[in-house]
Amino acid sequence: MEGVHPSTLLARLTVEALRVGGVRHVVLCPGSRSAPLAYALGASDAVSLHVRHDERVAAFTAMGAAGAVVTTSGTAAANLHPAVLEAHHGRRPLVVVTADRPKELRGTWANQTTELQAELYGRAVRARLDLADVDAAKDPDAALRALVEVVTAARERCGPVHLDLGFTEPLLPDDEAGELPVATPLPTAEVPAASGVVQPGRRTVVVAGDATDAGLGAQARDVALAAGWPLLAEPSSGAAGPDAVAAYRLLLELPELGGAVERAVVYGRPTLSRPVTRMLNRPDVELVLVAGRSDWPDPGRPAARVAPLDLAALPPAGDDRGWARRWVRASFAARAGLDAALDLLARHPELPSGPLVARAVALAARPGDTLVVAASNPVRDLDLVVHRIPRGVRVLANRGLAGIDGTVSTASGAALDGGFGRLLVGDVAFLHDANALLVPPGEARPHLQVVVLNDDGGGIFSLLEQGELATQGQSEGAAFERLFGTPHGVDVAALCAAYGVPHRRVDGVPALVEALESPPQKTSVLEVRTTREGLREVHGRIRAAVHAAVRDALSEL
C-alpha cells in the first residue's frame, strides 16, 4: 500500500483482522485519536458497525454481541474495564481496540494520553498487542499476522483481548487505494478429547452452572438423561428447560435429596445458590469437573477429575433406579408446590412478585429468543423456575463477576444479530446502566424488551444477613433502608421518555402476560412495580410449600 498514510493502513489492517478473527459486530465510540479506525470501519462491509456515546455501555454491548469495541484514548479506555473484567471471569470473547499516541508521545503530558493504557487491563486480557502505525507500515504482513493472532485469541481462549494502537497524525481518511494484505484464519486449536470414566454405584447429581459455551449445557443435559441423574441447571447453563429439576436449590436442603448426594458432576461455573456451594464443598461429595476448555477456573477445592466426559463411558441408565425415581418424584412435586405457592402470590398484589414475574417471563420465551437475566434477585427468581424455560432459548447472565453494571448493554448487544431479546432486570441494575438506552437516532435499535422489576431499591439485601438484622429493631430497619435498601424514587417512565424509548407499566399478572406476548418492535421497557416489603416471608412461604409437597411425595415411596 505504497503512499497510504500509516494510520489509514493500520486501521484497515485492524478491520481485516477483526473480519478474519470472526468478529461480526463492532461497537464504536466517537473520538479523534481513533478517527482512522472510525473511517476504516465506516467504509467496510466486513463487519456491522454500531455507534454508542458511552464507552462502558459500548464495551458491554460488544461483549453481549461477542464482538469488538473501539474507543479513543484516556479515560475512554478505563470505561471499558468493567466489561473486560466480566469477560475475563465470565469467559466471553471480547476484542478491545483502544487508540493511543505513538509510543514516543506517551508519558510526556500529551493531552488525553496515559502511558498506562497499553497495559491497562493487566492480566485480565488473554492477549494484547501494542502496535504503532509507523511500525505496521514497515511490514504490513507481519502486522496483520500479529493483529489476527490477538483477535483470534478472544474466541479460542474465551476471554478479552486488547489492541492498543498508536496513531500518528493526520487523523484523517486517506482515499489512496492499494493492495491490502489479506489474512487467512488461523487454525483453531482442537479441544483435547479426553474421556472420564465415572464409576457406577454412587448417588450422583449433574450440576450445570453458568456456561457461555452452549455445548457444555447440552452435554450436561444429555449426560443427566442418559445416566438417570438429576439435572440441577442454572438459567444460563445452556441446560435450562423441562428436563431440569424444579426449585432444585430448595430440594438440596432436604436430607433425603441434597443430604444423600455422593457425587456431583459439574459443568460450567455454578454461582447462584448457597445450597449448591455447600454441597460442592462437602468433603464426602466426590467432585467431577467437566471442562469444555482447559482453563476453567478452580472451583475452590480439588476436584477428583477434570475432563470432558465421554458419554459412552457412563454407567448404564438405571444404575441406581431408586435414586433417579426419588428425584423425578421430588421434581414433579416441587413443580406443583411451587406453582400453588406462586398462584397464591398472584392473588396478593401487595406482596413482592419477583418469582411470579420470573415465571411469566420464562413461559413467554420462545425457541430462538435470547433471554438475559440480571444479577441479584432476577437471576435467582428465574433459577427457581428454570424448568419453565422452553428448550432452545438462549439464556445469558453476567455471572463472571455478578455485577449489576452493564446488564442492559449486554442484552442489547446480544440482540444485535436481529433476533428477539428480552431482559429481566431489577430497578437498581436498570438505572445503573440506563445509558444503554442512549442510541443515536440513525442507529439500529435492537429488538429488545426490557422487563424492569421495580421494587424501589435492592431487594436482595432483605434476603441476606443484613435483611435479617434489620428485622430486629426500628433503628436497624432505618439504617438498613439507607445503607442497603437504597430507595431512589426514580420515575422510570420519564427516564425512558427522555431517551425516546417506549415505556409501559403493567399491574397484575394478566396484563404482564399480555404485554410479554406482544413486545413492541425495537427497544422498549416494561415496568412491573412491586415492593421489597415481605420478601423474606414470600420466600419462606415458597420454601415451605415446596418442602411440604416434596416430603409428601417422597413418603409414598
Ligand SMILES: Cc1ncc(C[n+]2csc(CCOP(=O)(O)OP(=O)(O)O)c2C)c(N)n1
Ligand atoms: C457493579 C456492582 N455494584 C454493586 C453490586 C452489589 N449489588 C448486588 S445486588 C444489588 C442491588 C440490585 O438491586 P436491583 O437491581 O433492584 O435488584 P433487586 O435486588 O431489587 O432484585 C447491589 C447493589 C454489584 N453486584 N455490582
Ligand SMILES: [Mg+2]
Ligand atoms: Mg430492586
